[in-house]
Amino acid sequence: MSKVRIYDLARELGIQAKDLYERIRKMGYDVKSHSSTLSEEEAAAVRQELAFIKNSVKTEEKKEAPAPKKVVVRRHREEPKEETEKAEEATETAEAQQKKKLKIKLVIKKPPKKEEPEKEVAETPKEEPQKATPEEFVAKETKPEEPTEEISAEKLPPEEARSQEAKKEISEERPKVRGPKVVARTVGVVKREVIEPKKAKPERPSKPERPAKPKKGRRVVTEFERRPKKEAAAPPPEPQKEPEKKKKKRKKHVVELDEFRKKAKKKAAGARPKSEREEILEELELMRELEAPTEELLAKEEELARATEKEKAAKKEEKKEPERPPTAPPKEKKIKVYESIQVGELAKAMGVKASDIIKKFMELGTMVTINQSIDPETAAIVAAEFGYEVEQAAIEEEQLLEYTPPSPDELKPRPPVVTVMGHVDHGKTTLLDAIRETDVVSREAGGITQHIGAYKVKLKNGQEITFIDTPGHEAFTHMRARGAQVTDIVILVVAADDGVMDQTKEAIDHARAAGVPIVVAINKIDKPEANPERVKSELAELGLVPEDWGGDTLYAEISAKKKIGIDDLLELVLLQAEMLELKAAPDRPARGRIVESRLDKGRGPVATVIIQEGTLKEGDPFVAGITYGRVRAMLDERGRRLKEAGPASPVEILGFHEVPQAGDDFIVMPDEQKARKVAEYRARKQREAEAAKETKMSLEKLFEKLKEGEIKELKVVLKADVQGTLEALQDSLQKLATDEVRVNIIRSGIGAITESDIMLASASDAIVIGFNVRPTSQAKRLAEQEKVEIRFYDVIYKLIEDVKKAMSGLLEPEIEERIMGVAEVRATFKVPKVGTVAGCYVKEGKLERGAKVRLLRDNVVIYTGKIASLKRFKEDVKEVVAGYECGVGLENFNDIKVGDLIEAFELVEIKREL
Numbered sequence: 001m002s003k004v005r006i007y008d009l010a011r012e013l014g015i016q017a018k019d020l021y022e023r024i025r026k027m028g029y030d031v032k033s034h035s036s037t038l039s040e041e042e043a044a045a046v047r048q049e050l051a052f053i054k055n056s057v058k059t060e061e062k063k064e065a066p067a068p069k070k071v072v073v074r075r076h077r078e079e080p081k082e083e084t085e086k087a088e089e090a091t092e093t094a095e096a097q098q099k100k101k102l103k104i105k106l107v108i109k110k111p112p113k114k115e116e117p118e119k120e121v122a123e124t125p126k127e128e129p130q131k132a133t134p135e136e137f138v139a140k141e142t143k144p145e146e147p148t149e150e151i152s153a154e155k156l157p158p159e160e161a162r163s164q165e166a167k168k169e170i171s172e173e174r175p176k177v178r179g180p181k182v183v184a185r186t187v188g189v190v191k192r193e194v195i196e197p198k199k200a201k202p203e204r205p206s207k208p209e210r211p212a213k214p215k216k217g218r219r220v221v222t223e224f225e226r227r228p229k230k231e232a233a234a235p236p237p238e239p240q241k242e243p244e245k246k247k248k249k250r251k252k253h254v255v256e257l258d259e260f261r262k263k264a265k266k267k268a269a270g271a272r273p274k275s276e277r278e279e280i281l282e283e284l285e286l287m288r289e290l291e292a293p294t295e296e297l298l299a300k301e302e303e304l305a306r307a308t309e310k311e312k313a314a315k316k317e318e319k320k321e322p323e324r325p326p327t328a329p330p331k332e333k334k335i336k337v338y339e340s341i342q343v344g345e346l347a348k349a350m351g352v353k354a355s356d357i358i359k360k361f362m363e364l365g366t367m368v369t370i371n372q373s374i375d376p377e378t379a380a381i382v383a384a385e386f387g388y389e390v391e392q393a394a395i396e397e398e399q400l401l402e403y404t405p406p407s408p409d410e411l412k413p414r415p416p417v418v419t420v421m422g423h424v425d426h427g428k429t430t431l432l433d434a435i436r437e438t439d440v441v442s443r444e445a446g447g448i449t450q451h452i453g454a455y456k457v458k459l460k461n462g463q464e465i466t467f468i469d470t471p472g473h474e475a476f477t478h479m480r481a482r483g484a485q486v487t488d489i490v491i492l493v494v495a496a497d498d499g500v501m502d503q504t505k506e507a508i509d510h511a512r513a514a515g516v517p518i519v520v521a522i523n524k525i526d527k528p529e530a531n532p533e534r535v536k537s538e539l540a541e542l543g544l545v546p547e548d549w550g551g552d553t554l555y556a557e558i559s560a561k562k563k564i565g566i567d568d569l570l571e572l573v574l575l576q577a578e579m580l581e582l583k584a585a586p587d588r589p590a591r592g593r594i595v596e597s598r599l600d601k602g603r604g605p606v607a608t609v610i611i612q613e614g615t616l617k618e619g620d621p622f623v624a625g626i627t628y629g630r631v632r633a634m635l636d637e638r639g640r641r642l643k644e645a646g647p648a649s650p651v652e653i654l655g656f657h658e659v660p661q662a663g664d665d666f667i668v669m670p671d672e673q674k675a676r677k678v679a680e681y682r683a684r685k686q687r688e689a690e691a692a693k694e695t696k697m698s699l700e701k702l703f704e705k706l707k708e709g710e711i712k713e714l715k716v717v718l719k720a721d722v723q724g725t726l727e728a729l730q731d732s733l734q735k736l737a738t739d740e741v742r743v744n745i746i747r748s749g750i751g752a753i754t755e756s757d758i759m760l761a762s763a764s765d766a767i768v769i770g771f772n773v774r775p776t777s778q779a780k781r782l783a784e785q786e787k788v789e790i791r792f793y794d795v796i797y798k799l800i801e802d803v804k805k806a807m808s809g810l811l812e813p814e815i816e817e818r819i820m821g822v823a824e825v826r827a828t829f830k831v832p833k834v835g836t837v838a839g840c841y842v843k844e845g846k847l848e849r850g851a852k853v854r855l856l857r858d859n860v861v862i863y864t865g866k867i868a869s870l871k872r873f874k875e876d877v878k879e880v881v882a883g884y885e886c887g888v889g890l891e892n893f894n895d896i897k898v899g900d901l902i903e904a905f906e907l908v909e910i911k912r913e914l
């Protein structure tokens, strides 16, 4: 016969070997230590004993609760119902506590919560009597195949349950049949139930004690019910077979239950909370140990399988959590990209090698360099490969530029910036040369050595003037077309021997459109045929009245060639500048304008900048139009390297990424990266604007455009074939002027529409009107490029009409109210969820669904709103005309009364005639 070691058995039974050893020793077996062995038979007995103890523990635990015992007793004594119920509650609480503490489940089926006296006898699971200890069990039926129907244990009569004899029977039965103990108990219960009066309220069933459920249960119960009490109480034969020695041992062991319970509690307290699966598994193991019926074992196994699946699914879900990143990556895995990002920067942002990114690009079929800028969309694709998300950040140019105008304290006087303009060959270049020669610095330092588009001269009195040394019109108009305004003063050169010519007039137009004061230089006075007075009178006709004639235009008579009157001219310029009170803040980051630019073969993009504010220093990062850079080198007109340059200084700058355009702004930025962002932002905006292909101005959009700016002026460049027509047109257009809007003919002339006309129109947001004239091919191209509208006419009436219409658009439209129809309310109905509906008769005009209405009561307006619903014979209709009845619902208004008038009206915009 094989032997079983105690510690092996302890492991099998899930208890401490030491405890088991103690228990076995107390059972009377001759064991020395926990490594002693037992015969199979002895081991089986121990197993049974343990199972019994476990059951007993449960029972003992229940015993701890004071209520159960009393309850059962009282109830069987037919105590008042109220008390019984209270006790039941107490029992339930005690049970719950026990369950929590011990976690030992001795039975499989849970009892129904609600007690049903009749049913319980036959159907409820077996319940151990709340107060009964093993010793108290009463067994009056002994046959193993006898009733084992689950029956409420509470029904066990205490006096019988306490019978020691019954206990012996249970002990004897256990090894032989499935759940003999339960059988015994059940028998007792059944019997008791038969005896007890039916009206006795059954105890709420507590936890079923064990799974045993013999097949014939119900039928047998019935049989038992028929049996007399005496018979049922007869001692079963089998339990009697148990040896007396064993019985004694059991008694003894039951005494040890307290100790066991304490340990069990301790174990349960220290253990982690068991999962549902673990609990079921434990139950199942116990059932196996108790040799529960196969069908119940199978049921439990199924339950276990279900719990296992459930646990698996739950674990899967838990695992899914960290798998979310593809859709919602962690916050730190985001990269902000504004207009674009350089490959190198992207690599840095992701903490990867630039070469890895370049490789990735190659895989995606694109070749890039480390300094290449990529758009946010492309960056997003590549970043995703590295687990990063690109967040496209919108920047506002203003945000990055962060400009605050200087305070008056910061402002200091600055030199004027002057542009020389005039008709061809009237001596502009000669004058500029003459002025240059007046420069005291040049004389000392060897003169201006290079052309940089602008230069600064220092006069004998120490004052300075900056001249823009580029073809006047072009520089001036181009810059103005780009919204730039660098020039403070225009020197208009007019040859004394030639007088006012076309370009003289154009120059005046430009200067005026820009609001720049003009200082007239009557040149070539050295010439014998020079007639300055004639020039003055011609110019006076154009509005440039000399001071000595009572006007406010400063005139200088000079000879650029002979260098006569140059100083006087410059004095006048300074005088004019003084009147303008030109000031700038020198102590802040520089801002300026590009006046000239080119791509130098050896030095790359270079540009001449006129500093308008602040001081520019070498190394400063900057943005200029849609390009940017860092001041690599700064030169003056003499080719000297400068470390810094203040307001009104013209400087040639090296360090642009690309060639900027004349008229572009030049702004020093905190860092080059920000400068790049602004440049890229602007470039995108420019592309968008170009894509939109919107004309700068047109008659059609005049109204909209001017309404926004509240400008009540239509600027026109007017060109005609003959002087007579031109004058007639000028008169007609001028006459269109009203108090609210006027036509401003910024230029009028004879002949073809020229580039200069286009540039002026572009710079001034004007339209060009050609009467019987056409633009030159260059002008046409320029107009397309500059988005300037040119309108052609050959009938004066038509031209006037169109302009009139456009100007009408400039006026605020008048709003007029027109009555659409009137209806009389003849009945009212209250419609659930809709409100009051008026039964109306349309007296005049019509009512339209959605129309604006007024509700009049005795000619007083009660309500103004909208028709919410309009029906005829329950059908929704769009309109109802006079002579018909209809149902009208008003929007958010229900106080409609019979006799009210509903007046529908509409608001109409009336274009005003000039």
Ligand SMILES: Nc1nc2c(ncn2[C@@H]2O[C@H](COP(=O)(O)OP(=O)(O)OP(=O)(O)O)[C@@H](O)[C@H]2O)c(=O)[nH]1
Residues within 6 Å of the ligand: 422, 423, 424, 425, 426, 427, 428, 429, 430, 431, 523, 524, 525, 526, 527, 558, 559, 560, 561, 562
């Ligand atoms: N007698 C005389 N001739 C002058 C004077 N100023 C300029 N000239 C001559 O006039 C001619 C034209 O002079 P520029 O300075 O080239 O005139 P401009 O306005 O610059 O001409 P464009 O560049 O073609 O617009 C030259 O031959 C000059 O020598 C002057 O004060 N007196």
